[in-house]
């Protein structure tokens with residue numbers, strides 16, 4: 085069955101991920117050939133800095149002209165691990181036009197322009213695979229798109245950013261504050277010098293958009309995803325969470341509405357019970373919990389980033405795309421037939437944990453309870469703590485829409501007896 | 515893109531799994547059509563008892579002549595959910611001969627005759643998919659075969675039998691003995707009237723054979739799998755495990771030898787640290803831990819059995835096979851190119867927990883330690899407990915081959931001062 089003409093691969097980018105892709109392609113060449121059914125050859129490597137020494141890579145393969153590389157015409161598969169929107173986007177579409185299928189790890193691009201890229205792939209009869217774009221090495225896109233293709237997915241909820249999970253885990257286990265935990269993450273190389281994309285939830289939101297689109301066979305763009313970072317989470321929040329038997333995680337949550345007619349996608353910190361499988365995901369690990377009609381509850385767990393785990397996912401896609409090339413077919417493309425609209429955050433229904441600073445005098449609880457009732461938000465438990473004329477009220481609600489909760493909070497702020505709203509945190513996973 | 519001629523599916527068996535497959539095919543017909551790109555039609559249902567009322571199934575589809583159904587010639591996909599070796603095996607090969615691809619949930623058959631069935635599929639250019647055969651709804655075969663196709667898998671270790679996990683979990687949490695926990699599992703429908711296949715590890719061994727074959731690109735048959743049931747696990751074993759910070763699980767373990775030149779596959783009860791992700795898999799849930807060179811440690815978790823989870827996996831395969839049919843291609847078939855031999859149990863290297871009843875007199879520990887040393891088994895910890903002239907010694911070893919350990923235990927039994935070997939349990943997951 086082995087064909088002798090090799091399949092030619094152009095590698096765009098040779099950084100953290102790309103260098104590992106190149107290394108594995110070289111060291112595991114025989115295995116890859118056996119699994120694909122033909123040799124797989126590295127035919128060119130595009131980088132920005134040509135003079136940088138790149139161990140194990142034939143210098144004659146290096147080029148700074150990525151466009152010329154993808155236009156060569158003899159390239160079977162382009163692996164895009166440059167990142168960012170441009171030139172990655174143009175290079176991918178050029179690759180499709182010149183006969184190549186594409187494997188990418190680029191969540192930012194896929195979340196923003198996935199539909200257009202899928203359309204371009206389909207127009208030219210090419211594959212576009214991107215398992216590595218979500219949760220690194222964890223097989224997630226293939227299970228959602230293929231293994232669960234006969235099922236109805238109702239919810240995807242996961243820890244999809246390792247940096248923020250590392251920070252929150254540190255805060256949880258050591259009692260550290262946000263800044264202290266971030267500093268440690270930076271020192272250990274878990275956080276980048278500019279951690280904005282991680283801690284503000286942009287990275288997780290891109291992954292949520294990709295997962296929601298696949299899970300619900302609809303189009304969900306980055307702009308559709310509600311996003312709240314985790315920079316405001318405090319040691320006090322963790323203390324409150326512990327009192328409830330919970331911990332705090334930054335979650336990406338994609339849900340089908342109860343009536344099945346719309347979906348929501350959001351990223352925010354949330355309390356989850358310690359008994360929930362996601363609560364015990366430690367350090368920089370990722371995990372994604374999937375609920376489907378027939379399958380029930382599934383969880384996928386593993387390293388969410390890092391050069392070699394991400395390269396593993398890229399190479400799995402590369403093998404699949406190479407096999408498709410040999411069979412002169414393509415794998416499953418975008419499936420957006422359901423066309424479910426994305427509802428705004430106000431329509432999300434969940435539970436809430438609210439800490440209020442209130443005056444320590446009779447009748448305050450009754451006033452506060454009235455405000456919740458007026459906004460249709462039903463209270464599950466209230467805890468009152470008084471100290472020197474000041475008091476705090478911790479309210480945990482039953483399920484209510486985000487809009488009702490926002491209305492409640494606004495009205496609470498207007499009460500004379502409410503000195504301030506110390507924190508509002510969603511409670512998930514029950 | 516939608517084709518109007520439907521793809522025709524023959525369902526062989528309409529029991530726990532088959533009835534759910536039929537139900538979902540009917541209720542989700544539109545979604546399946548959209549995902550496949552053509553309508554998917556139930557064209558016939560083979561059963562043993564034709565007169566049984568089968569809700570939601572057109573009685574005119576029912577037949578007792580499964581062979582005639584698969585020979586009809588207009589069938590695109592045969593779904594085999596009868597179970598057992600015959601007639602399932604003959605029906606599957608007949609299906610291939612008559613133009614159909616096959617989706618099966620039959621672990622017993624795949625573990626015994628997987629190679630021959632794959633060869634028959636390939637000879638006729640058909641697909642043979644069986645995600646449902648291992649760990650029910652949990653996507654496992656597709657991730658191993660496709661997502662990790664560019665990686666080198668070194669170990670697959672899992673809880674792949676829900677019945678035994680339910681029993682062991684009960685014993686762990688309530689202190690119940692084996693029989694009591696089994697009785698409860700039977701009463702709750704988690705164990706069959708004859709639980710042999712589950713509690714003696716036959717079911718898990720079949721799954722281990724399938725997983726090892728896929729993970730190591732080699733042929734591993736049921737007979738190659740070392741198998742020890744869990745009927746001898748006692749409440750005392752759980753007490754010992756707790757003292758070590760462990761619990762006991764029935765594990766299926768497939769490993770590549772350290773030199774990479776052979777593999778092993780085994781099923782037996784083992785102690786694992788409470789901190790290991792598999793330790794917290796409760797009730798009838800399944801979970802499989804995978805270690806690969808580049809990906810690192812991954813875990814897949816979910817319901818391992820039950821009509822609807824298993825049907826979810828069957829339908830995922832059905833969608834994939836239907837798409838392949840439309841594309842006039844086939845998916846990845848058997849990959850056994852590595853041809854790694856399966857080593858016998860004696861070559862497995864792991865740690866051991868051994869409880870000995872010994873005479874309570876001076877010098878016993880020295881004697882016992884000498885026996886371990888003579889067999890090259892290095893001791894990690896020893897705990898002595900004395901009571902009324904009798905004493906027990908609990909030895910935990912460093913890593914040693916199973917053959918060395920067996921030699922040690924035989925020699926220990928010959929010592930005058932050793933009254934008996936109360937238990938031997940492997941220790942995994944460190």
Ligand SMILES: NC(=O)c1ccc[n+]([C@@H]2O[C@H](COP(=O)([O-])OP(=O)(O)OC[C@H]3O[C@@H](n4cnc5c(N)ncnc54)[C@H](OP(=O)(O)O)[C@@H]3O)[C@@H](O)[C@H]2O)c1
Pocket residue numbers: 096097098099100101102130131132133134136148150164165166167168171189190191192216217220388389390391394
């Ligand atoms: N790192 C992870 O753990 C991880 C995990 C999942 C997904 N991803 C995704 O993988 C992709 C790559 O990430 P990375 O961490 O490997 O990034 P990186 O280390 O910054 O590497 C980027 C590479 O692209 C090259 N490059 C930049 N601009 C270029 C241009 N205009 N033309 C040609 N080459 C150019 C760089 O060249 P020089 O070497 O000359 O600078 C470098 O080799 C991103 O989409 C990222 O989101 C990364």
Ligand SMILES: NC(=O)c1ccc[n+]([C@@H]2O[C@H](COP(=O)([O-])OP(=O)(O)OC[C@H]3O[C@@H](n4cnc5c(N)ncnc54)[C@H](OP(=O)(O)O)[C@@H]3O)[C@@H](O)[C@H]2O)c1
Pocket residue numbers: 526527528529530531532560561562563564566578580594595596597598601619620621622646647650818819820821824
């Ligand atoms: N149940 C699970 O949770 C589960 C999980 C994973 C995998 N599986 C696998 O799925 C397969 C089916 O399991 P199941 O639990 O659904 O079994 P089941 O409930 O016993 O159903 C078996 C079906 O096959 C039919 N049948 C038996 N002999 C037949 C014959 N000679 N010709 C035609 N039909 C025949 C039976 O007909 P009648 O209805 O007339 O008796 C019945 O409909 C097995 O391979 C099993 O290992 C099951």
